[in-house]
Each structure stands twice: as C-alpha cells, then as structure tokens.
Amino acid sequence: MVCYVLDEMRVWDKVEQQNFPVKLGATYRWGKARDEELYYFHFLPTGASYTENSRPGRFAGQRRHTTFQVDRSVYDQVLLDHAAECGCEVFQEAKVTQISHTGDRVDGLEVSFPDGDTRSVSAQFYVDASGSESLLRRTLQIGVHSPTLLRNIAIWDYWQDAEWVETHGDNGTYVYVMSLGFGWIWYIPLGQGRTSVGLVTSAEHFKKSGQDTETMYLEAIDKEPLIRKMLSSARREGRLAATKDWSFVADRLAGENWFLAGDAGGFADPILAAGLTLAQTGARRVAYSILEILQEGSDPVWIRSQYETNQRRNTFNHIRFADYWYSANEHFSELKEYCAQIAADNGLSLDANAAFQWLGTGGFAEEASGLPFAGTYTITAIKLFTSKFAAEEEQWAVFRNNLFRLDLDEAEKTQVAQYEFGRVKKVDCYRKGSRLWPLDKVYKFVFNALDREQEILLLAERFMYEARKDGIPPSDTLAQSCIEVLEGLVAEGWVRASYDPSVPLLQAGLA
Secondary structure (H helix, E strand, O other): OOHHHHHHOOOHHHHHOOOOOEEEEEEEEOOOOOOOOOEEEEOOOOOOOOOOOOOOOOOOHHHHOOEEOOOHHHHHHHHHHHHHHOOOOOOOOOEEEEEEEEOOEEEEEEEEOOOOOEEEEOOOOEEEOOHHHOHHHHHOOOOEEOOOOOOEEEEEEEEEOOOOOOOEOOOEEEEEEEEOOOEEEEEEEEEOOEEEEEEEEEHHHHHHHOOOHHHHHHHHHHHOHHHHHHOOOOEEOOOOEEEEEOOEEEOOOEOOOEEEOHHHOEEOOHHHOOHHHHHHHHHHHHHHHHHHHOOOOOOHHHHHHHHHHHHHHHHHHHHHHHHHHHHOOOOHHHHHHHHHHHHHHOOOOOOHHHHHHHHHHOOOOOOOOOOOEEOOEEHHHHHHHHHHHHOOOOOOHHHHOOEEEEOOOOOEEEEEEEEEOOEEEEEEEEEEOOEEEEOOHHHHHHHHHHOOOOEHHHHHHHHHHHHHHOOOOOOHHHHHHHHHHHHHHHHOOOEEEEOOOOOOOOOHHHO
16 A cells, blocks of 8 residues: 555554554565575665664654554444544445446436435435446446456455564564465465464466365465464464455556446556555545546536546556566576567567566656655565566666666657646656656656756756755755666666766766
C-alpha cells in the first residue's frame, strides 16, 4: 500500500494505532536454481537501516518510506469506520441485487438486507469497488483483456503463533517470497501472532497433479525448509481458501456517471504485492476525478479518459513485471527473448539484450507522479534485482557515458493529469507512442537541465539548481532520483547517451 494516501485521508494515525508490523520491503528466493541466496527490495533509501521509535508513531521520517503488513479484516474495518465518521452512510450485511441503467448511465441500485428489507439507492456517481465480482462491469457487459499467458491459482490459510523470519526492532519485518520451481509461497506476518501463508501455482500444474488444494498446500510448505521451520510450532486456523489468480484489465474503467475501482477494474498477479497499491492509488484518482468533474467548467471526458489511461497503464505495468518475474525462473537466454517480445508489444524495436535493460527500468515515466518508479519499485532496486537474475552486474548508462542529449524527434506535446490537493490539473508532457515524459517535479528538473547542458557533471549540478528554483532543497535523495530519471530516459529513447574520453564520468556513489 502507499501510506501517503492514508495520510491524505487523515486515517494513517488510526491504522498506525493497530500496531501492524512495519513493512520494510520484500525478500525473495527466486530463479530456477533456487540457491540459498536471498534477494532484497528495501523501501528505505540505499544504505539506510531501520530505526524503531515508539508506537504509535507519526507519518514522518523513515515511516514515509515504509508501509504496513495488515490483517485485512481489521484494516478494512478501520477504513469503513473512518468513512462513516467522515459522513458516509454505510450499509453493512447488504447486497446489491439490481443495477438499473439507461445505456451507459447508471440510474440506481436495489439493495437487500438479511431481514428481507430492500432499499433503492440513487446517486450522482457510482463506484464499483466490489472486487472480482465486479457487479457493475458485468451488468454493463464490459469485457476484459488478459495480456499474459499466466493462469495461476492461489491457495492460502492463516497461522497462529508462527515465528517471524526476520525482525528489525519489535515491529519491522519483510514479506518473504520463496520459489518452489512449480510456484511460490508467500509468508506475511500480520501481527498479534497471526501470519498469512499462501501458495501460488499454475492452474495447469494443479490440474495435472491430481491433488486437492489442501494436500498441495501442505506439501508445498513441507518442501520449503525456511517456511517449514517458521511454522513448526504454529497452528493453522483451518480457513483454507483458493481462487483463480488471473491477471486482467477491464476494457472500460469509467462511463457517464460511473467508475470501476480496485479489482473490479483490473487485477495483477500478487508476486509484487501490488494489490493494495493499485487499489488505493486508483481509488484516489476516482475521488479526485469526481471532485474535478463537479467543478464549474470542467472537462468530464478528458478527466475520465485520464483516469482510465493511468489506471490501465499502471495495472499493465504490474502485469508486465509479474511476467518478467515468472520468466526469470527459466533460463536467462529465454528470459531475454521474452523481454524483447514485451518491448515489441510496447512499440519498441530492441534486441534481446537491450530489451532486458529496458524492462529493468522501462515504462517508469507513465504518469505525472514526478517520481522515478517502475511499478512500485525504484529504478535502483530494479537494477539490483535484475543483476541477480542476469548473474551479471546490471550496467548503468549514466555511469559509463558522460554526454547526454535530448531526443525529441517524433515527440508530440500533450497534457496529462496530475492529482494533487483535491484537483486534477493538466501537466505538460511529451509523448512518443505509448511512452510519456511528464514535465513535473523531478522529470521537469531533468528536462530543464538537459535543455541547457550535456556533460554529466554539469547536468548533476544543474539538476540541483532547477530544484532550488522550485523551492526544493538539494539532497542525496533528490540527486539519486534525478539520476534514476535520466537512466530511465536513456532506456526509453528520450535521451541519447555517448562517451567522450576527454570528459569526466559521474562516480557511481549516487546509485
């Protein structure tokens, strides 16, 4: 999840009071060889270690970089209660039995209650957040697209009194993902002695095994030594559940007076733990979109299209990274060819090696967030991880080249949405096909610097100058972000990089 959304909603403190474990990142054992080496994604800045303070703590300092590992039943209740306190009328144990609509416009809902009572509900706007049931999508007969060959199932249960694999202070920990060759196990401490343990495997493998879900689940745990050890003194709650785990995106996410949010509009494989991130950021965009449509003189068609474009792209981005993760369980040569095909599907003509580099950083500049992320991870984290998969150091273009020139050939100037302070604002942007370069925050600093300088050391100084012009004080974190943005721009063809032996190189200490 992204905690700035909780802070913006003024509910972060209420979630923090539940004393959920503090999520510091994710730990993977991955790859066909399944060696004993663990790969880490750290949420904290490179080189920083977690310092635990008394809880409940404030949304400040290190806690801005971390998130929670939540017990959904508790977490969802906190959010529901907060919505009620903010003035929402809440119906519990109620079921939508009918959705009335005229063409693409929703007219109202029929809601039934356990005592047999029914109620008609009408509103200006309707948001379908019904998860995979996707009631509104099905009623309006909106199709879905599944841009992946992955067809997985998930099997899970909860355990009491299981050990934490790793602790930092009393509350800091990591999600663990352990590859089994035929699938993977997640291990997520939820606090108060409760742990979620699940298995994801292909539907084909499950069908061929001839096993039932419980047998396969328990055998998978027995085959993973670390997880088996952590559960040796634990006991199951006996609430085994299973579901198909197929990634998809709805063909439409918004209409005249309705929006699809969360899993109702799209689902990405959980290998990157993107579910709550996609749900929360998407729901935030829905709320902002509705507020903006209600403004006098607004452009509802553009606002809805921006929501659809952003949410669809983000979901596709996570699906693409999930495909990449799974393919990394195969031979590396096959992985590179697979990445080349993904690049081609996104309008890029790259050979296998170049495509692998692009996929390690690609698609990051895809919304006006102003921050250099791919999926939910920084470019640095992805570089480090892809180096593990490749069994070779992932090279940075910014450290082996020293001249960088803008390449805006065939680029068109357009505008994209920025969601800030309750408004949907139009931000200038360059577009090449499906690739975007929004001129906002760090992206803007880098663009303005490249428009004036070419040598890397002069660029590095110019990055900080451009930030100061916007009132942003220079910092190591800002410098790192600028370097990551420049790296991604090179990978996506926005910037041409070259080497001149007479010009100094940038030292690699920033990455």
